[in-house]
Amino acid sequence: MDHNTQLFREYKGLLFSIAYNMLGNIDAAEDIVQDVFLKWIEAGAESVRNRKAFLVRMATNASINQLSSARARREKYVGIWLPEPLEDGGASPSVARIESYHALSIGLLVLLEKLSPQERAIFLLKEIFSYDYDELAEIFDKTTAHCRQIFKRAKEHLGKDTRRFQVDMKVHERILHKFLQAVSAGSMEGLIQLLKEDIHLFADGGGAVFALQQQRITAFPKPIEGRDNIVRILLHLVPKFQESIPDFRQVTTLVNGMPALLIYSGNEPRSLVALEMDDRQIRNIYVQTNPDKLKHLKTGL
Numbered sequence: 001m002d003h004n005t006q007l008f009r010e011y012k013g014l015l016f017s018i019a020y021n022m023l024g025n026i027d028a029a030e031d032i033v034q035d036v037f038l039k040w041i042e043a044g045a046e047s048v049r050n051r052k053a054f055l056v057r058m059a060t061n062a063s064i065n066q067l068s069s070a071r072a073r074r075e076k077y078v079g080i081w082l083p084e085p086l087e088d089g090g091a092s093p094s095v096a097r098i099e100s101y102h103a104l105s106i107g108l109l110v111l112l113e114k115l116s117p118q119e120r121a122i123f124l125l126k127e128i129f130s131y132d133y134d135e136l137a138e139i140f141d142k143t144t145a146h147c148r149q150i151f152k153r154a155k156e157h158l159g160k161d162t163r164r165f166q167v168d169m170k171v172h173e174r175i176l177h178k179f180l181q182a183v184s185a186g187s188m189e190g191l192i193q194l195l196k197e198d199i200h201l202f203a204d205g206g207g208a209v210f211a212l213q214q215q216r217i218t219a220f221p222k223p224i225e226g227r228d229n230i231v232r233i234l235l236h237l238v239p240k241f242q243e244s245i246p247d248f249r250q251v252t253t254l255v256n257g258m259p260a261l262l263i264y265s266g267n268e269p270r271s272l273v274a275l276e277m278d279d280r281q282i283r284n285i286y287v288q289t290n291p292d293k294l295k296h297l298k299t300g301l
Contacts, residue, residue, distance in 0.1 A: 019033060024083025
């Protein structure tokens with residue numbers, strides 16, 4: 001391995017983290033990392049004064065450009081769009097080996113959709129990756145005052161939702177298990193205690209059709225709102241869903257850094273359920289059934 005490649009490998013996990021948290025897409029993030037590597041080799045490390053800033057700038061700019069075009073394509077997406085889940089260890093081995101990557105939860109990635117691509121980039125680098133304003137100024141070729149202004153604007157757009165970046169993983173895991181127990185037992189009372197009154201359920205099927213007791217259905221085209229509606233849907237559909245999947249089984253796994261439920265048909269991932277908590281209750285449920293977005297999850301082999 002030559003010296004330039006070895007230097008690049010030091011930052012490969014960071015670059016993947018930035019690209020994935022910008023785009024919510026594993027393949028696109030890995031493509032950006034590969035493109036940055038090729039440009040890095042072409043430029044020659046010896047000519048670069050601040051190597052880390054140089055690499056982060058290229059990955060960030062590529063992510064901003066790709067996010068802008070991706071949002072235009074999502075206008076034609078069938079139903080609700082959710083980011084692609086990233087199981088811990090789910091990046092390609094060449095990324096995961098180098099440096100542990102940092103993937104925000106599904107709920108936080110959805111939250112960041114409120115921001116413009118540039119706001120999202122600066123917010124991520126400042127809030128998640130702990131870059132200071134001087135570093136941001138060098139990466140974005142702006143003044144520190146301008147970077148501070150963009151970051152402030154991003155926080156204003158997120159409003160009170162910025163508190164959602166504070167997550168207690170043990171509480172999350174405990175509530176997930178209570179949720180599974182209540183659904184399995186068909187306990188309306190148990191679910192009512194766990195769900196916030198203004199809860200939303202988001203389901204991304206990508207237009208894929210699946211059979212549910214001789215009926216062909218797709219994921220909900222719009223978010224389901226309200227605790228009572230969601231309780232009725234869960235108690236009505238989940239048992240039918242389980243009965244309709246051959247060799248149904250479910251496991252708890254770490255996805256985007258948080259415990260989530262992965263449902264298999266035999267060894268094939270069929271659905272992922274992720275929860276978002278607020279004050280020790282569930283504020284949002286995210287269901288991913290789009291086969292194209294489940295392809296990176298581990299098989300049950």
